[in-house]
Amino acid sequence: MNADRTAWEERSVARVVSPVRPRKLAKVPFVEMADGRLQGVVSSGSDIERVYVSSIAAGTLTYNCSTNNNRPCGGLYGDPCKHLRSLVDEAVLQYGLERVAGYLKAEVPENGSLIYSIQGGVERSQGAAVFSRFLRHLAYLELPAASGPLPELHWFPSGVS
Numbered sequence: 001m002n003a004d005r006t007a008w009e010e011r012s013v014a015r016v017v018s019p020v021r022p023r024k025l026a027k028v029p030f031v032e033m034a035d036g037r038l039q040g041v042v043s044s045g046s047d048i049e050r051v052y053v054s055s056i057a058a059g060t061l062t063y064n065c066s067t068n069n070n071r072p073c074g075g076l077y078g079d080p081c082k083h084l085r086s087l088v089d090e091a092v093l094q095y096g097l098e099r100v101a102g103y104l105k106a107e108v109p110e111n112g113s114l115i116y117s118i119q120g121g122v123e124r125s126q127g128a129a130v131f132s133r134f135l136r137h138l139a140y141l142e143l144p145a146a147s148g149p150l151p152e153l154h155w156f157p158s159g160v161s
């Protein structure tokens with residue numbers, strides 16, 4: 001799938017995924033609960049070509065953030081960085097607070113925010129696996145785009161309020 005990978009690199013994340021849920025997906029184009037983690041891909045606020053791979057481990061609530069090239073996120077000192085915050089925000093929008101907190105085994109106080117329960121500290125891990133899942137996800141989205149209209153996308157909600 002080298003052709004797909006090259007094609008992706010020549011486009012912005014936002015343009016590839018914008019038909020589905022423009023505003024949110026531009027910021028957090030990919031979020032999933034898999035392999036015992038809440039993990040996803042978060043766009044850089046300043047550079048549309050750069051993305052971060054953020055993840056939070058269920059149970060331990062340790063977290064990590066790095067660029068897609070496995071460079072440590074410069075904003076991750078001790079507390080979750082803004083990418084992790086965006087990841088949590090989007091996961092809650094997409095799956096609902098109860099489901100995300102339940103998956104992570106995080107205790108969320110009443111009227112509290114999930115992000116404040118993410119207190120496990122930084123645990124460096126490889127983001128490459130998450131990023132390659134994201135690329136496969138994009139390749140799937142791009143398949144119908146190559147052959148005309150996107151009937152499948154009508155199944156997606158146009159937004160979550």
Ligand SMILES: [Zn+2]
Binds near residue numbers: 082
């Ligand atoms: Zn970060």
